[in-house]
Amino acid sequence: AQSVTQLDSHVSVSEGTPVLLRCNYSSSYSPSLFWYVQHPNKGLQLLLKYTSAATLVKGINGFEAEFKKSETSFHLTKPSAHMSDAAEYFCVVSDPRGTALIFGKGTTLSVSS
Amino acid sequence: NAGVTQTPKFQVLKTGQSMTLQCAQDMNHNSMYWYRQDPGMGLRLIYYSASEGTTDKGEVPNGYNVSRLNKREFSLRLESAAPSQTSVYFCASTQGNQETQYFGPGTRLLVL
Numbered sequence: 001a002q003s004v005t006q007l008d009s010h011v012s013v014s015e016g017t018p019v020l021l022r023c024n025y026s027s028s029y030s031p032s033l034f035w036y037v038q039h040p041n042k043g044l045q046l047l048l049k050y051t052s053a054a055t056l057v058k059g060i061n062g063f064e065a066e067f068k069k070s071e072t073s074f075h076l077t078k079p080s081a082h083m084s085d086a087a088e089y090f091c092v093v094s095d096p097r098g099t100a101l102i103f104g105k106g107t108t109l110s111v112s113s
Numbered sequence: 114n115a116g117v118t119q120t121p122k123f124q125v126l127k128t129g130q131s132m133t134l135q136c137a138q139d140m141n142h143n144s145m146y147w148y149r150q151d152p153g154m155g156l157r158l159i160y161y162s163a164s165e166g167t168t169d170k171g172e173v174p175n176g177y178n179v180s181r182l183n184k185r186e187f188s189l190r191l192e193s194a195a196p197s198q199t200s201v202y203f204c205a206s207t208q209g210n211q212e213t214q215y216f217g218p219g220t221r222l223l224v225l
Binding site: 009036042043044045046049074090093100103104105106 | 146148153154155156157158159171203205213214215216217218219
């Protein structure tokens with residue numbers, strides 16, 4: 001079965017320092033992988049998507065993620081955190097039929113000044 | 114461009130009451146989904162509709178029914194609400210398999 005594990009439930013960084021949110025996936029096929037962000041009391045917004053093209057995927061707001069098949073990982077990074085990055089982040093994999101998404105449990109990112 | 118809209122935004126129910134959550138999309142998408150979000154659980158799929166006229170169960174369908182009224186609209190019904198159904202409900206739509214899903218703003222439901 002497909003699954004997603006977000007390795008940290010909460011990450012705290014200082015403004016201007018790098019962000020790393022870790023995600024491992026389990027899949028028996030070539031999945032599509034996504035990172036979504038949810039700001040407090042808001043809906044979900046797509047940050048970036050991997051669909052078997054380039055392994056390094058660039059998203060919005062300076063985020064990027066690298067697909068590493070050998071490590072079954074899809075970690076999200078940003079060189080320099082901004083206060084507005086404080087939110088909950090979800091790593092997501094598509095199911096085998098591609099008809100639904102399987103969500104990780106989320107990582108809450110806190111950014112301090 | 115409205116995208117995916119949901120009504121109501123917030124609802125309080127008593128145990129045993131029924132209600133319908135409405136969802137509409139204006140992107141001409143084929144597929145629509147209902148998820149629930151609970152703290153520490155991520156989003157879990159309740160039901161989905163791959164195309165107009167079809168619906169399928171997701172991970173947590175018990176206690177819910179859905180109707181794909183037309184290509185634009187996909188409703189979620191709670192026939193007899195239970196406190197365990199207290200959650201935030203999100204509707205989403207997508208053009209097809211492996212494509213990006215677009216989410217509505219959510220409905221916060223409290224069942225007393």
